[in-house]
Amino acid sequence: MEKSECLDFDKIGYRYPGGNRNVLSEITCSLNRSEITALVGLSASGKSTFGRIIKGLIEPDRGCCNSVNSDGERNKLPAEKRMKMIGWTGAHPELQLFAATVQEEVGFGPVNLGVKGRDLDQRINWALEKVGLDPEEFLNRDPFRLSGGEKRRIALAGIIAMQTDYYIFDEPTAGLDDDGLESFIDLIKSLKNDGCGILWITHNISQLAGIVDRLWSFEDGELVMNMAENQVDWEDLTERLVSGNDKCSRTSILACH
Amino acid sequence: MTVFELKNISFSYPNSSNLILKNVSMKLETGRIVTLTGKNGSGKSTLSHIAAGLLKPTAGSIEIKDIPAEYEGIQAGLVFQNPDEQLLNADVESEIAYGLENLNMPIDEMKARVNETLDIFNLKKFSQHSPDSLSDGWKQITAIAAVIAMKPMFLILDEVTAFLDPYWTERIKEIVKELSKQIGVLWITSSTRQVIWQDEILSLQNGLIIRQEA
Numbered sequence: 295m296e297k298s299e300c301l302d303f304d305k306i307g308y309r310y311p312g313g314n315r316n317v318l319s320e321i322t323c324s325l326n327r328s329e330i331t332a333l334v335g336l337s338a339s340g341k342s343t344f345g346r347i348i349k350g351l352i353e354p355d356r357g358c359c360n361s362v363n364s365d366g367e368r369n370k371l372p373a374e375k376r377m378k379m380i381g382w383t384g385a386h387p388e389l390q391l392f393a394a395t396v397q398e399e400v401g402f403g404p405v406n407l408g409v410k411g412r413d414l415d416q417r418i419n420w421a422l423e424k425v426g427l428d429p430e431e432f433l434n435r436d437p438f439r440l441s442g443g444e445k446r447r448i449a450l451a452g453i454i455a456m457q458t459d460y461y462i463f464d465e466p467t468a469g470l471d472d473d474g475l476e477s478f479i480d481l482i483k484s485l486k487n488d489g490c491g492i493l494w495i496t497h498n499i500s501q502l503a504g505i506v507d508r509l510w511s512f513e514d515g516e517l518v519m520n521m522a523e524n525q526v527d528w529e530d531l532t533e534r535l536v537s538g539n540d541k542c543s544r545t546s547i548l549a550c551h
Numbered sequence: 552m553t554v555f556e557l558k559n560i561s562f563s564y565p566n567s568s569n570l571i572l573k574n575v576s577m578k579l580e581t582g583r584i585v586t587l588t589g590k591n592g593s594g595k596s597t598l599s600h601i602a603a604g605l606l607k608p609t610a611g612s613i614e615i616k617d618i619p620a621e622y623e624g625i626q627a628g629l630v631f632q633n634p635d636e637q638l639l640n641a642d643v644e645s646e647i648a649y650g651l652e653n654l655n656m657p658i659d660e661m662k663a664r665v666n667e668t669l670d671i672f673n674l675k676k677f678s679q680h681s682p683d684s685l686s687d688g689w690k691q692i693t694a695i696a697a698v699i700a701m702k703p704m705f706l707i708l709d710e711v712t713a714f715l716d717p718y719w720t721e722r723i724k725e726i727v728k729e730l731s732k733q734i735g736v737l738w739i740t741s742s743t744r745q746v747i748w749q750d751e752i753l754s755l756q757n758g759l760i761i762r763q764e765a
Contacts (some may be wrong), residue, residue, distance in 0.1 A: 443591025
């Protein structure tokens with residue numbers, strides 16, 4: 295496959311089957327290699343749906359995904375190709391875990407790519423160390439007996455063990471302790487330095503300043519902000535997200551209680 | 552008023568000699584929020600399951616205190632870290648009603664409580680939607696709403712803002728603060744950056760509770 299320099303999304307639109315509103319409307323943007331892009335927005339603004347479309351888990355109703363090469367040529371990138379080029383982890387890693395040991399879990403992707411023997415062992419150890427887990431301590435453990443935060447790190451290790459060009463991490467830091475958060479940030483910086491393109495989907499904007507290169511913000515399925523990190527007014531963005539767009543009842547909860 | 556007390560709780564999982572909790576004691580009182588922090592794997596969720604009665608401690612006792620005899624709600628309300636582990640009904644309205652049905656609440660009263668809860672948590676727009684079809688944030692709000700609707704005498708909130716956007720994080724904090732005037736609250740978080748209540752901060756380290764300076 296020709297080397298991809300960025301993924302280009304052209305007027306992506308989507309409505310869930312039977313749904314009464316567009317979850318995504320005309321999303322046009324590019325995910326660059328060697329950059330960390332954060333995607334923020336209120337709950338149900340379409341962030342996770344967009345991540346799943348990029349990965350190829352959902353086919354958009356409208357628009358297309360392209361790969362752009364070093365000469366600037368755009369080639370349509372069907373879902374089956376995106377599946378191979380992009381690593382993705384959803385918000386609940388335990389839904390992705392299935393193996394009896396951490397070794398088998400993290401090695402599953404590479405084994406399916408034909409990696410074996412010593413290369414496989416090295417790949418598994420490399421991935422575990424990247425997410426801050428000691429291979430010696432974890433290799434033979436049952437992933438289902440680990441804590442929520444440890445499961446998340448195992449899921450991340452399983453994804454990066456595939457060594458793809460792009461990664462989508464959907465709420466990867468929810469439930470992580472401080473070490474886990476730092477380890478995740480080290481991980482994405484390291485992947486960026488390796489030349490990967492990273493999309494970090496999150497609601498927690500306090501973690502992003504100085505870490506990411508670019509910020510996208512969604513409101514009701516529309517891309518309302520696409521700018522370099524150093525142009526973002528973080529205070530204003532925080533204020534906007536804290537204000538929300540829900541008309542919430544201010545009925546006293548104690549009246550209910 | 553003390554509503555709940557854990558006394559000298561120890562716990563190990565079956566077929567394991569590794570003590571996850573060692574002689575842990577803590578109290579929940581009305582008017583103050585107890586924060587429990589600790590690294591991933593330190594036993595916070597295990598402790599929450601013991602407090603809610605889902606796991607039996609290996610040693611120690613759990614005392615429910617000073618709850619008026621006429622109190623009609625449940626004793627312990629636990630909101631899980633992952634809302635998918637908690638949501639089991641076909642639509643959001645049924646999810647809120649489920650616990651109340653199990654409390655044998657009269658139908659008119661139940662309808663009123665469900666309505667009020669949907670209103671407070673702005674869930675009316677999703678009342679007929681399947682929880683599975685919601686975003687992670689709205690699933691988490693639904694799980695919190697369903698537990699609070701049952702009027703627990705003490706509320707255990709395990710990483711409940713993990714999937715919430717900034718608006719709903721603030722709103723849930725407001726709701727919890729208000730509730731804590733009448734009930735005991737245990738707020739569990741892995742991240743020291745998420746320590747927002749200063750009433751009492753406990754840290755779980757190597758199975759032991761360390762009291763932190765507020």
